[in-house]
Amino acid sequence: MTVLTEAPAPAKERAPERKPRRNLTPWVLLIPGLLWLIVFFLVPILTSVSASVQTGDYDDGFKLTWHWANYHDALLNYGTQYWHSFLYSIITTVACLALAYPVAYFIAFKGGKWKTLLMALVIVPSFTSFLIRTIAWKTILADNGSVVRVLNDLHVLKLTTALGWTVGNHVLASPVAVVCGMVYNFLPFTILPLYTSLEKIDPRLHEAGADLYCSGYQTWRRVTLPLSMPGVIGGTLLTFIPAVGDYINAQLLGNPNTTVVGQRIEDLFLRQTNGYPVGSAMSVVMMVGTLIIVMSYIYKAGTEDLL
Known part of the structure; x- marks a missing residue:
């Protein structure tokens, strides 16, 4: 006696999985803010840091000579300020x-x-x-x-x-x-x-x-x-x-x-015709000092809301 068995249905071919497309919208929205920070924040800071180690005057121009003594003058002569x-x-x-x-x-x-x-x-x-x-x-x-x-x-x-x-x-x-x-x-x-x-x-x-x-x-x-x-x-x-x-x-x-x-x-x-480097050094020192105080204050306050 022959038993007829139903042939198994052919397995359906699985469609190739598509990789999820990366959503670039947040990155596109971030570009204007990044450009603003680069142009009006990062570039001025780097310019000030560069100017703080220069020498020269307005007449002959300023040159990058890595003159770190400008920071010594900024700290020594203007401590009261x-x-x-x-x-x-x-x-x-x-x-x-x-x-x-x-x-x-x-x-x-x-x-x-x-x-x-x-x-x-x-x-x-x-x-x-x-x-x-x-x-x-x-x-x-x-x-x-x-x-x-x-x-x-x-x-x-x-x-x-x-x-x-x-x-x-x-x-x-x-x-x-x-x-x-x-x-x-x-x-x-x-x-x-x-x-x-x-x-x-x-x-x-x-x-x-x-x-x-x-x-x-x-x-x-x-x-x-x-x-x-x-x-x-x-x-x-x-x-x-x-x-x-x-x-x-x-x-x-x-x-x-x-x-x-x-x-x-x-x-x-x-x-002052030659005061640009020392003035820049004072700005950098002031910025770093303020940053240290602010970060120390946030750390001591024990909150991460502002970090």
């Missing part, structure tokens, strides 16, 4: 944080329907020229103004003069005037990141803290402050970095004893 730049910027950053945190906290949690208006009031002064805002402080801190009169009545200027931060009964042309102008100009840079960070915090966490018998201060220290640390770090960096390179406030509100690095670099570039 470096100290002023970093000191004023650190004081400004701390003062801005102390003033900005309560403002940002109030707007984020108590602003209600007025949040947009309150934030606009913070930003609107920045629409005015930086130079005009700085000059306005010459009127605010004038000797015959109400600010100086109140400080004299409270005998505050005697203490600041003893500390070397003011001169007699005058506030203008002193370190205090420089710091006041810097704090005013850079305060919005601290408020905006703080407000953004605080607004993301759920208000119910405060209620939970109260239910757990925490005081207002304990709730802020254990809940609000840790959650707002990205805003604290971002705000302080956005304040410190431009403040350390600012010299307009020192030039308009200070005196010859409050000069900062930016003023000396301007003098070397514009008023």
